[in-house]
Amino acid sequence: MSDAVTEPQFDVISDGGLDAYAELNNRVEVAPFSLNFGSESRLASDFTREDFFRRLKAGTPHPTTSQPTPQAYVTLLEKAVRPVLAVTISSGLSGSLNAAEQARTLVPGTQTTLHDSRTLSAAQAFQVHAAMTARQRGHTVGVALDWMQRVSEQTELYFTIETLEYLKRGGRIGRVQATLGGLLNLKPVVTVDKKTGAYTNVGRARAWKGALEAVANQVTSRYGEGTPCGWACCTAKPATVPKPCWSICAGGIPSCGRALRRSIRCWRCIPGRRRWGWRPHRARGPGKAEKREGPLAAPATYPPDGLA
Structure with a gap:
């Protein structure tokens, strides 16, 4: 398929x-989340990671997150x-x-x-990549929705938590x-259920x-050992410095890289990055900040139709 850029028929927001x-x-x-420390509430993008983890370790007050406001979406739609x-x-x-549904009625x-991506983090990024491509x-929104659905079906997101203290x-x-x-010293292995989105x-x-x-085993049990995958590693451990792509493939990040390299044949690798590490808020209440780490993997048939 041609990679030529043509006049777009729609725009994408997240x-x-x-x-x-x-x-x-x-x-x-992006319609941003808010990060709350007690009565102090600011956009998440206003905090540096160093400041966030420093305040997280202090523990008082414990941070929570809030969903984007309808007005945040209204601002994007009006533009x-x-x-x-x-x-x-x-x-x-x-x-x-x-919130986005409310904004749609207002504009x-x-x-x-x-x-609804039914996921988050790097898995959401893969879907946005499909839509933006x-x-x-020059494709229609319908094509973008089809590509995102197919990407979702071929994508797995797993993470584990270093400590239960924040939970x-x-x-x-x-x-x-x-x-x-x-x-x-028990560590849970968590994913997002594709049916419930929870x-x-x-x-x-x-x-x-x-x-x-165990995270690596989840991927291999789903797709089979040696299946070529494209994968990305997100880490929220404060001491972890993101490494370049080749370092992850070679095990440069000891925690994720080595376990995955033994069982997953890397088809496309996305450089690791540090995740803020908050647990998203549910619709009925605020979420809780915590540390976590894990890979996002998709089989080599991703992206669909030669999407690159």
């Missing part, structure tokens, strides 16, 4: 659930000169889609199509459960290394 990658076609405007395709974080994790002059090639602080698990997990626990392991081995 939200704060997106982890945009320079290596992907992810240059879109649009073409029909808009909005790609949101999973509605099972956030009320962002609902009836802009033709707006909403797409369809846009760049305890945020009220996600009880003190006894956190204490026992700490004593046994988090689901698919395993657990002892120690950080064991958890990352």
Whole structure:
């Protein structure tokens, strides 16, 4: 398929659930999340990562996140000169889609199509990449929706958490459960269920290394050992410095790279980056910040139709 740039028929926007990658076609405007420390509320983009992790470790008050406001979407829609395709974080994790729906009714002059990615982070970035590439090639919104659906079917997102302390602080698990997990050094392996769009626990392991081995096993059990994959590593560990693509493929990031390299044949690799590391808010209440790490992997048939 030709890579020639043609006149686009629509524009793409997203939200704060997106982890945009320079290596992907992810240059879109975003309706931001808010980050709250007690009574202090600011746009997440206003915090440096160093400041965020410093305040997270301090622990008082424990940070929460808030979904984009309808007005944030209204601002983006009012600027649009073409029909808009909005790609949101999973509605099972956030009320962002609902905010976009409200904005659509407030700006009836802009033709707006909403797409629930049913995921977040790098997996959402893969879908945005598909939509933006369809846009760049002059395709319709319908083609972009088809490509995103096919990308979703071929994409897996897993992560694990270094410590249960932040889940305890945020009220996600009880003190006894956190204490026992700490004593046994248990790490959960979590994914986003593609039907419900909500988090689901698919395993657990002892120690950080064991958890990352379990993450790699989830990918190989789904697609088979040795399946060529394109993958990206997101890390929220404060001490981790993002490495270039070749370093991840070669195991330059010890935690993720080595476990994955033993079982997954890398077809396309996206450089690692540091994730803010907050757990998205559910529609009924705020989310809780925490540290996590894991890979996003898709089989070599991604992207569809030669999408590159």
